[in-house]
Amino acid sequence: MRFPSLFRLSSSLSVARQPHLSRHALNLLRMASTQASAFGLKDPSLIKFQGFIDGKWVDAKNGEKISVTNPATLEELGTVPDMGLSETKEAIDAASRAFPAWSRTTAKHRHDILLKFYSLMKEHHDDLGRLITLENGKPLAEGKGENTYSASFLEWFAEEAVRTYGEHIPSPISNSRNVVIKQPIGVVSILTPWNFPSAMITRKMGAALAAGCTTVIKPPPETPFSALALAELATRAGVPDGVINVVPTLKNVVEVGKEMCENKMVKKVTFTGSTPVAKLLYGMAASTLKKVSIEAGGNAPFIVFDDANVDEAVEAAVICKFRGSGQTCICANRIYVQSSIYADFASRLAEKVAAFKIGNGLEEGITHGPLIHSRAAEKVARHIDDAVAKGAQILVGGKAIPNTSFFLPTVLSDVPIDAQINKEETFGPLASLCKFETEEEVVKLANDSDVGLAGYFFSRDVGRVWRVAERLEVGMVGANTGAISQAVIPFGGVKESGIGREGGHGIEEYMNTKLIVFGGLGMHG
Numbered sequence: 470m471r472f473p474s475l476f477r478l479s480s481s482l483s484v485a486r487q488p489h490l491s492r493h494a495l496n497l498l499r500m501a502s503t504q505a506s507a508f509g510l511k512d513p514s515l516i517k518f519q520g521f522i523d524g525k526w527v528d529a530k531n532g533e534k535i536s537v538t539n540p541a542t543l544e545e546l547g548t549v550p551d552m553g554l555s556e557t558k559e560a561i562d563a564a565s566r567a568f569p570a571w572s573r574t575t576a577k578h579r580h581d582i583l584l585k586f587y588s589l590m591k592e593h594h595d596d597l598g599r600l601i602t603l604e605n606g607k608p609l610a611e612g613k614g615e616n617t618y619s620a621s622f623l624e625w626f627a628e629e630a631v632r633t634y635g636e637h638i639p640s641p642i643s644n645s646r647n648v649v650i651k652q653p654i655g656v657v658s659i660l661t662p663w664n665f666p667s668a669m670i671t672r673k674m675g676a677a678l679a680a681g682c683t684t685v686i687k688p689p690p691e692t693p694f695s696a697l698a699l700a701e702l703a704t705r706a707g708v709p710d711g712v713i714n715v716v717p718t719l720k721n722v723v724e725v726g727k728e729m730c731e732n733k734m735v736k737k738v739t740f741t742g743s744t745p746v747a748k749l750l751y752g753m754a755a756s757t758l759k760k761v762s763i764e765a766g767g768n769a770p771f772i773v774f775d776d777a778n779v780d781e782a783v784e785a786a787v788i789c790k791f792r793g794s795g796q797t798c799i800c801a802n803r804i805y806v807q808s809s810i811y812a813d814f815a816s817r818l819a820e821k822v823a824a825f826k827i828g829n830g831l832e833e834g835i836t837h838g839p840l841i842h843s844r845a846a847e848k849v850a851r852h853i854d855d856a857v858a859k860g861a862q863i864l865v866g867g868k869a870i871p872n873t874s875f876f877l878p879t880v881l882s883d884v885p886i887d888a889q890i891n892k893e894e895t896f897g898p899l900a901s902l903c904k905f906e907t908e909e910e911v912v913k914l915a916n917d918s919d920v921g922l923a924g925y926f927f928s929r930d931v932g933r934v935w936r937v938a939e940r941l942e943v944g945m946v947g948a949n950t951g952a953i954s955q956a957v958i959p960f961g962g963v964k965e966s967g968i969g970r971e972g973g974h975g976i977e978e979y980m981n982t983k984l985i986v987f988g989g990l991g992m993h994g
């Protein structure tokens with residue numbers, strides 16, 4: 470594993486020819502330009518070191534900053550402002566002022582702007598993919614893959630914008646008609662996680678903008694640069710001032726989050742993240758009975774029956790478990806394998822995992838990157854220690870690399886049912902294998918969880934495929950596949966995994982349904 474310096478200087482912004490700027494402003498611009506160049510993007514002006522409020526790039530009022538590091542090298546990438554309550558209120562005010570005009574634009578107008586935004590994301594694919602890798606650590610192929618996924622939400626919701634149909638309901642009352650229309654809900658607070666620095670924003674913002682809503686985005690402090698680059702591209706696409714606002718925060722996260730949930734001007738809150746934080750935000754949003762959509766934690770079962778195609782199941786387990794180094798809410802967390810194929814499956818999976826190449830995701834050939842920070846590695850280690858103490862065996866990996874954010878991709882076999890990993894998601898590169906005997910037993914085990922986001926299973930028995938798909942208590946099932954993510958699907962969970970659905974028909978979550986009863990129409994009968 471090598472960690473070369475990632476700071477490749479590329480051509481800087483042209484700051485010399487700015488006669489209208491003061492010497493101080495010019496120096497600041499020069500500094501930002503040099504810092505931006507260090508990211509090695511073809512278009513360094515996508516890198517922003519300020520928050521974005523009412524169409525302006527701004528610093529925190531108190532000058533505080535968040536240091537953003539590359540998890541692969543632990544080097545500082547740059548800083549963004551650590552904003553607080555007052556900037557959040559300003560952003561909400563701006564979104565509220567922008568709402569009347571934006572909500573009255575035609576759906577076709579919003580469709581066109583979103584498609585332009587989508588094209589810009591494609592045009593800057595290499596840069597945006599690189600940026601995701603720099604701040605999140607996932608390998609470049611995955612960073613670019615995320616950009617494609619992220620952009621697809623803009624394309625999808627551009628197409629949804631023009632299809633927010635209402636309905637006509639025949640009235641039982643003479644001389645009267647019932648019409649239902651859909652209207653944008655208002656200002657939306659968007660709170661997103663670091664595991665998908667870009668896609669979790671567009672999945673929410675794309676739907677909100679398409680519906681005619683305006684937004685205030687709180688990106689995660691670990692990965693704010695992708696969010697800010699999106700704001701820049703949105704501006705280039707023609708999104709008006711105030712429609713998108715980005716408020717990075719770290720120290721003031723509690724008061725910023727509270728304001729985003731409680732402010733009366735905000736009409737909807739949407740969040741992706743952990744279940745404990747989801748519960749806090751849900752409670753705050755309840756104070757004004759705001760509409761919420763929440764995608765919270767998962768603990769996905771991945772079941773391999775003895776009639777499965779084992780090759781395909783192993784391939785799928787590799788992707789499903791180790792995507793983003795295991796840091797997605799829909800990653801397989803508990804792998805249950807039927808006893809007669811258990812040993813075969815375990816050795817094939819261990820062989821694949823042993824061949825992973827971990828390191829800086831910008832380097833050629835790297836298949837898996839670091840965890841977001843060393844704290845994340847502590848939970849993985851805790852789950853391993855617990856399972857091993859209860860009798861599990863380490864087939865591959867099993868430890869963190871000291872003084873880095875890397876954790877060796879791990880396969881554990883013979884994990885007992887009462888191990889911690891079977892109760893809570895690891896969010897790390899740890900495949901935990903348990904043996905089972907019968908369908909009934911494994912469905913019970915799979916459903917023995919307070920959360921239910923995704924679940925996967927492999928079987929070639931068509932009756933079993935239907936039975937198990939229907940019986941799993943999750944919002945999304947992968948039957949003979951470990952890859953379910955797409956813009957077009959209703960993404961979301963049951964139980965404590967969340968509320969509402971994103972993607973698919975998720976534009977509905979950003980609209981109010983209004984009934985208009987027309988009477989006295991002068992029609993008799």
Ligand code: SIN
Pocket residue numbers: 664665741764796797798799954
């Ligand atoms: C998540 O981990 O929250 C999202 C995963 C996805 O959209 O694929």
